[in-house]
Amino acid sequence: MILVKTTIDGTLHRVSNEVLSLDHLWYPYVISISNPMMSLPTDHGGWCRMTAGDIVFAPKLFDDDWPPPKTIDVEIDYTATTEAAATTIISGTAIRREIDYKSVTYTLKQPDYDETVSDGTVYNDTLNNVMTTILTGISEISTVNTSNARATSPSVNFTTSGDQLNIELASKIVSSYTHLFYIDGSTAYLVDMKTCVDTHDLTEYQFFPPKYWDKEPIASVKEITTGNDYTRFSSYPQGVEMTVDVYHSTEANINTALDDIITIENRVRCSVRIPMAEAIPSPGDRIRFNDTRTRNDLSVNIRARVFRYDLNRGMINVEGEGWIT
Known part of the structure; x- marks a missing residue:
């Protein structure tokens, strides 16, 4: 179930693509949502960034606020059961793009993260500490969680050349040390790509036929x-x-x-399509299952790096490097 919370002129509205009676009543004012995607700039790490497209509402949502405002705050959640169990997929500002008699289209935008690191800035510390310094220099980020970073944090020692965006510099540094980070709310999570965070074990009835390939x-x-x-x-x-x-x-x-x-x-690449009711992994999690559809059974482990959400069907395609035996 898709749960969309949007604040319009100070009033919180709860809407979905269907009528839902949960802890609250969710009105059927969502016509469609472009599928968001979360991915890395390189296969060996960097900023695991969420991108999204449009969300289309029924004009009924704006009965008390016509014409629809230029910008609104939007949070898109997914749950298979209750409101309390909902997982936030994406949140941010939506900018009005089109109005007609049957729909209102907004484009979802993520923060700009436009703060910069000055030319000649010297870093000589652990990766954990350097990332905390750079990322908390972004106004939208207050905390860097390093609990899933490498046990012995690598040493960083360099001086910047030219002004650089904090977010881009952080992405380049962590990728060089085979780490990734992602941002959830005001917290950035630093993850070692050589380990797994949480493990999601799936039975053969909880996923669709996977794919394996080598670059x-x-x-x-x-x-x-x-x-x-x-x-x-x-x-x-x-x-x-x-x-x-x-x-x-x-x-x-x-x-x-x-x-x-x-x-x-040089690890094998794997992807698998999973009902979101079964698992919604985070970057760095492991998907583990036995594939009995091949000529001989395979034991499969995928480290989650790329996420393609199909919210309208309640599915997620997870891709990453892995190992098969």
């Missing part, structure tokens, strides 16, 4: 930051070369980071 393998990863061209090699010499920025000056630290990138990048 072209990475033969080597070369850093292009220090001027030393430190390079690490995989066991696939016939693959491609990847170049990355690094955020340390010591060869041993850089080599460890490059080796981790190779490991993540």
Whole structure:
């Protein structure tokens, strides 16, 4: 069930794509919602960012506020049972795009996160502490949760060159150390991509046929930051070369980071479609199941990195690197 809360001229409205009588009455004023998506800029980490499209309302929602306001606050939740069990999928500001006699269309927008780090800023600390400094420099973020970051936080040592957006700099740094982060409300969550957070075990009746594929393998990863061209090699010499920025000056630290990138990048990719009533994983969670549809049974583990929500059907497609045996 889709639950949409929107505040219009100071009044909270509860609406859905159907009539729902839960703890509150939810009116059927949602015509459609574009499917949101959450994804990483690279397969080895970065900011796991939510993107969304449009939400279309019935004009009835705005009976007391016509014409509809230019902007409204919107929160979209999903639940299979009760209001209390609802999970927030996306929240933010919606900007009016189109009005006609049968519908009102808004485009969902996420915060701009437009704060910048100045040229010449020096960082010499653990990844956890550096991320806390950079991300809490964004007005919308008050806390960085590092409970699922690497047990021994990697060392970061570099000086910025030119002004950079906090959010983009943070994304580049964490990806170089095979971490990701995502933002929920005013909290940023830092996650080690070499481990799993929560595990969702599925039976064969709780998912649709998965897919498995291999990217072209990475033969080597070369850093292009220090001027030393430190390079690490995989066991696939016939693959491609990847170049990355690094955020340390010591060869041993850089080599460890490059080796981790190779490991993540060369894992098999997997995707599976799951009813949202069964599981709504977060970035860094593990999806685990036995696939009995193949020629021989497979034991499958997927680390959740990409999320494609089909809210109208109550489905979610989860993709990430994994391992199959």
